[in-house]
Amino acid sequence: MQPKKMAIIATKGTLDMAYPPLILASTAAAMGFEVQIFFTFYGLQLLRKSLRHIKISPLANPAMPMPVPMPVLLSSLPGMQAMATKMMKQKIKKKGVASLEELRDLCHEAGVKFIACQMTVDLFEFKKADFIEGIEFGGAATFLEFAGNTDICLFI
C-alpha cells in the first residue's frame, strides 16, 4: 500500500504559528505519512539554525491571554513582546509541550522533507549558511508537484 502523503505550506514565523506545521508534520511522519513542508515568507524563520529569535507578540493579538487586563496601547511598549514570549515559553515548558527545536528535530529524524522557498530566501537576503543542514530549496512548481499527489494539503 502506498503511504499517505501530506504537504504543508508554513508561512508564519511567530511562536504560536510555528507549532501547527511542526506538530502535524512530526505526528504524520510517526503515523507513516510521507511529509513535505514548504517554508515561505516568515515561515523561513523556522529553518534558521537557532530558533531563539522566534517570538510572540500581544500586539494585535486580542485572543492572547494576559495575566492582567491590558489596554491595547500598552502592548506596544518596549519589552512587552519579550515579556509575552518569556511567559509563553515558561508555560510551554511547565505543561510538557515540546519545544520548537525538539519538534523540528523529530520531524527531521522521521524523514520529513523541508523545502525553503528560493524566491523568499533571495527576497530576504538569507544565505544557505543561515539555515539548518539537510534542507532543499525550490519554488512553487516543486511544491505543487508533490502537493498534487497528497491526501492532506494545508496552508498555515
Place this chain on the structure above:
Amino acid sequence: MQFDKELDARGLSCPLPILKTKKALADLTSGQVLKVTATDPGSIKDMQAFANQTGNPLLETSEENKDYVFYLKKK
C-alpha cells in the same frame, strides 16, 4: 498484561506521547507488546488513531489513578 518494553510519557503533551510511542515501537520486534503510560487526556483518542493508522493493534486502554495506560502490539 505482559509487556516487553515500557514507555513513561507522563507529563508530556500532544504530540509527544505519540512521537515517543512511535520511537519505542521501533525497538521492538513483531508481536512484542509496548506499555505506554500517559497523563495527556487527548492521548486516549490519539493512541487509538495512531494504532488504526499504523496497523499496530491497541490491545488495551485503561485508567489507573489519573494515568492512562495503553498496550500496543507491534505489527
